[in-house]
Amino acid sequence: MIKVLVVEDEVDVRELLILHLKREGYEVVATEDSEKALLECTHQSFDLFILDWMLPGLSGLDLCKALRTKFNVKAPILMLTARADTMDKVLGLEIGADDYLTKPFEIREFVARVRALLRRNQSQIQDEISSFGVRVNLSSKKVSVDEVEILLTPFEFKLLAALMMKAGTVMERSVLVAAIQGSDVSVVERTIDTLILGLRKKILAKADLIETVRGFGYRFRK
Numbered sequence: 001m002i003k004v005l006v007v008e009d010e011v012d013v014r015e016l017l018i019l020h021l022k023r024e025g026y027e028v029v030a031t032e033d034s035e036k037a038l039l040e041c042t043h044q045s046f047d048l049f050i051l052d053w054m055l056p057g058l059s060g061l062d063l064c065k066a067l068r069t070k071f072n073v074k075a076p077i078l079m080l081t082a083r084a085d086t087m088d089k090v091l092g093l094e095i096g097a098d099d100y101l102t103k104p105f106e107i108r109e110f111v112a113r114v115r116a117l118l119r120r121n122q123s124q125i126q127d128e129i130s131s132f133g134v135r136v137n138l139s140s141k142k143v144s145v146d147e148v149e150i151l152l153t154p155f156e157f158k159l160l161a162a163l164m165m166k167a168g169t170v171m172e173r174s175v176l177v178a179a180i181q182g183s184d185v186s187v188v189e190r191t192i193d194t195l196i197l198g199l200r201k202k203i204l205a206k207a208d209l210i211e212t213v214r215g216f217g218y219r220f221r222k
């Protein structure tokens with residue numbers, strides 16, 4: 001289900017947005033200020049952000065910046081502003097907003113923009129990586145070798161996906177550690193070698209696609 005975070009301090013506007021977003025079938029989390037919004041972002045992820053420009057405390061602009069830089073948010077951000085100032089729009093787009101809507105706006109216009117942003121984002125998400133008969137689906141987590149499904153552990157899956165996404169590039173062990181590390185597990189670089197060993201056994205026929213680059217790390221053949 002598509003999850004949207006709405007940050008708007010004006011109750012009427014907030015309620016209106018919630019109503020229409022829910023009508024579209026989205027799950028909505030709404031807050032009245034940036035601090036609460038950031039708190040929400042520490043324990044869940046969103047597919048779309050709708051930020052009012054003028055908020056008490058941290059402004060919508062600063063919130064947008066924080067989401068992009070500190071939280072590494074890739075999802076689209078729609079800014080709502082009461083100003084029609086061109087300077088502001090440029091500034092907002094520069095710090096990572098994807099689109100703008102100037103208040104007051106038609107709710108139909110709002111819904112259309114939301115749909116467009118989500119559609120654009122959806123088509124950008126690469127769901128499946130396939131190379132030399134090895135196919136990795138990032139959402140279903142299914143992996144197959146020459147159309148035969150194989151079972152990987154979560155670590156092996158993340159490792160293979162990370163290597164394939166950067167096929168042709170040597171990935172150092174420290175980078176691979178960062179790519180597969182869960183929040184509660186500490187993976188040491190040596191573990192990568194063990195995981196690679198297990199991974200090669202599972203994709204046996206294609207094992208040589210994962211190349212060892214002595215002194216550097218590993219590389220998925222391109």
Ligand code: CA
Nearest residue numbers: 009052054055
């Ligand atoms: Ca406001």
